[in-house]
Amino acid sequence: MELRNWSSNGIRGMGILAMYVLLSGSVLGQQTINPTPSQQTGPPEAAGLNLRVETTLVQIPVAVTDSSNRFVLGLQKGDFHLSEDGVEQDIAHFSGEDAPLSIGLLFDESGSMDYKLRTSQAALAQFLKTMNADDEAFLVEFSDAARLSVGFTAHADEIQNALKRVQPAGLTAMLDAINLGLREMKNAKNSRKAIVIISDGGDNHSKYTAAEIESLVREADVQIYAMGVFEPSLPRLTPEEISGPRLLSEIAEQTGGRAFSAVLTSDLPSVAARIAVELRNQYVLGYYPKNHMRDGNYRKVEVKLSQPRGVSPMKAHWRLGYYAPSNN
Numbered sequence: 001m002e003l004r005n006w007s008s009n010g011i012r013g014m015g016i017l018a019m020y021v022l023l024s025g026s027v028l029g030q031q032t033i034n035p036t037p038s039q040q041t042g043p044p045e046a047a048g049l050n051l052r053v054e055t056t057l058v059q060i061p062v063a064v065t066d067s068s069n070r071f072v073l074g075l076q077k078g079d080f081h082l083s084e085d086g087v088e089q090d091i092a093h094f095s096g097e098d099a100p101l102s103i104g105l106l107f108d109e110s111g112s113m114d115y116k117l118r119t120s121q122a123a124l125a126q127f128l129k130t131m132n133a134d135d136e137a138f139l140v141e142f143s144d145a146a147r148l149s150v151g152f153t154a155h156a157d158e159i160q161n162a163l164k165r166v167q168p169a170g171l172t173a174m175l176d177a178i179n180l181g182l183r184e185m186k187n188a189k190n191s192r193k194a195i196v197i198i199s200d201g202g203d204n205h206s207k208y209t210a211a212e213i214e215s216l217v218r219e220a221d222v223q224i225y226a227m228g229v230f231e232p233s234l235p236r237l238t239p240e241e242i243s244g245p246r247l248l249s250e251i252a253e254q255t256g257g258r259a260f261s262a263v264l265t266s267d268l269p270s271v272a273a274r275i276a277v278e279l280r281n282q283y284v285l286g287y288y289p290k291n292h293m294r295d296g297n298y299r300k301v302e303v304k305l306s307q308p309r310g311v312s313p314m315k316a317h318w319r320l321g322y323y324a325p326s327n328n
Contacts, residue, residue, distance in 0.1 A: 056288055056289055056292075056324075056325060057092070057093070057286050057287070057288060058084075058286065058287055058288075058289060058301075058322060059093075059191065059221070059284055059285070059286045060082065060256070060284070060285045060286075060287075060301055060303065060318050060319050061192065061223060061256055061282045061283070061284050061318065061319060062080070062256070062282060062283045062284070062285060062303055062316050062317065062318045063256075063278050063281065063282050063283075063316070063317045063318075064283065064305065064314055064315070064316050064317075065314070065315050065317070066312040066313065066314055066315075067312045067313050067315075068312065071277065071278070071281040072314055073096070073281060074096070075096065075283065075305075076094075076096075077091050077094040078306070079305060079306045080094075080283070080285055080303060080304075080305060080306075081303070081304040081305070081306070082285055082287060082301065082302070082303050082304075083301070083302045083304075084287075084289055084290070084291065084299050084300070084301055084302075085291070085299050085300055086302075087290055087291070089287040089289065089290060090287060090288075090290075091285050091286070091287050092286055092287050092288055093284070093285070093286030093287075094283070094284070094285060094286070095283065095284045096283045098132075098280050098281075099190070099191070099192050099284070100132065100134035100135055100136075100190045100192065101131075101132075101135045101136075101190055101192050101193070101194060101279060102135070102136050102137075102152070102185065102188035102189060102190040102192065102193045102194075103131070103135065103136070103137040103138075103193075103194050103195070103196060103279075104137070104138050104140065104181040104184060104185055104193075104194070104195040104196070104222075105124060105127075105137055105138065105139050105140070105159065105195075105196050105198075106140045106142065106146075106174070106177045106178065106181050106195060106196070106197040106198070106199070107120070107124065107139060107140070107141050107142070107163065107166070107198055107199075108120075108142060108143075108172060108174065108177075108197075108198060108199035108200065108229075109141050109142065109143050109166045109167070109168050109169075110142070110143040110144075110168060110169070110170050110171055110172040110202075111143070111168055111169050111170055111171070112172060112200055112202055113168050113199070113200060113229065114168045116200070116229045117166065117168050119229075119266065119268050119269075120198050120227075120229060120268060121163050121164075121166070122268070122269060123198065123227060123262075123268035123269050123271065123272040124159075124160075124163060124198060124272065125160055125163075126269045126272045126273060126276075127196065127272040127273075127275065127276050128156040128159060128160060129156070130276035130277075130280070131154075131156055133154070134154075134190070135154065135190070136152045136153060136154050136188070136189060136190065137152070137153065137154075137156070137159060138150055138151050138152045138153070138159075138181075138184055139159045139162055139163070140177050140180050140181050140184070141162075141166065142172070142173050142174060142176065142177035142180075143168070143169060143170035143171065143172065143173065144170040144171050144173060144205055145173055145176065145205075146173050146176045146177035146179075146180045147180075148180060148184055149162045150162050151184070151187075152184070152187055152188070152189070170205075171204050171205035172199070172200075172202055172203050172204050172205055172206075173203065173205045173206045173207075174197070174199050174202075174203040174206065175203050175206035175207075175208040175209070175210060175212075175213045176205075176206040176207055176208055177197075178195070178197070178208075178213050178216075178217070178224070178251065179208050179213060179216060181195050182195070182216055182217070182220050182222060185220065185222050192284070193221060193222045193223070194222065194223040194224070194225060194257065194279055195222055195223070195224045195225070195257075196224075196225045196226070196227065196275060197224065197225070197226040197227065197248065198226075198227040198229065198268075199226070199227075199228070199229065199248070200228065200229045203247065210247060210250070210251075213251060214250065214251060214254055217251055217254050217255050218254050218255075218298060218320075218321065218322070218323065219322075219323050220255075221322070222255060223255045223256050223257040223279075223319065224251055224252045224254075224255045224257040225252060225257040225258060225259070225260075225275045225278075225279075226248040226249075226251070226252050226257075226258075226259035226260065227260060227262060227268060227271045227272060227275065228245055228248050228259055228260060228261040228262065228271075229262055229268065245259065245261055253320070254319075254320055255319055255320075256317055256318045256319035256320065257317075258275075258278070258317060260274060260275065285303070289324070291324070293324065294324060294325045294326055294327045295324055295326065296323060296324055296325070296326030296328065297323070297324055298321055298322070298323050298324075299321050299322060299323070299324055300320065300321045301318065301319060301320060301321050301322065303316045303318045304316075
């Protein structure tokens with residue numbers, strides 16, 4: 001089994017406890033840092049961050065992994081350094097806890113997914129098993145066009161029942177599905193939001209262009225992850241299928257999410273497990289920008305980590321930026 005990460009985005013304490021989570025035959029590691037009492041910082045209410053209309057609070061979800069691709073847990077606010085357009089920012093809110101999620105599931109049912117359908121359905125069912133009581137999810141199906149088949153629900157069986165009726169046919173309007181998913185996400189009840197795409201990435205029937213969608217995802221406060229279903233050994237791949245991994249990666253990395261490739265369809269449950277665990281093992285950094293201009297411009301965000309000696313090198317994955325409010 002080969003599991004590839006297609007995204008390009010680029011501890012304190014002496015004791016490190018390595019824990020491994022077994023999900024669907026895939027071993028996903030977590031490295032936990034045990035802070036001293038003096039390192040316990042951050043307000044207790046930070047796990048349920050709410051964006052107040054009268055403020056300019058910016059929230060940046062961050063996933064941290066080590067050189068073995070294990071998630072690093074137990075970091076504290078002081079281990080993170082955040083800047084906006086090169087200017088260091090003060091982290092006002094910090095959470096390392098599992099907060100409720102609003103999740104959009106975008107499922108490719110085009111003709112090119114025919115022989116991948118059963119495994120794709122199983123992977124999505126595996127992902128749905130990770131939902132908590134306070135989570136909610138919706139389902140968008142797409143082929144020639146995108147449609148919302150199940151609105152926000154806390155009942156995973158509603159989505160699974162809809163998936164059982166899928167009949168693959170037609171072309172692929174994946175970019176239109178992302179646009180529809182972003183619109184539906186405006187109805188989310190939770191502050192943490194993510195979209196998960198399961199597709200071969202071979203868009204060939206959308207009204208929206210890749211550039212338009214990349215602009216929209218930069219504006220949205222939504223992380224995007226992708227389960228890329230690819231069979232590179234098959235003959236006569238279309239140009240869209242060849243460019244699929246790059247397209248999914250470019251869209252996901254703008255939001256701090258990632259695109260994972262299942263080189264074989266049998267890898268899909270492992271990909272689903274990886275994404276689910278990553279969403280459950282993130283830090284959320286909240287700050288009030290020092291730049292108070294309401295100019296509507298895009299602002300680049302950078303996250304750096306303190307890296308003590310003798311600890312496996314860490315890597316952070318975060319939302320790359322956001323658009324400032326505008327008075328217009």
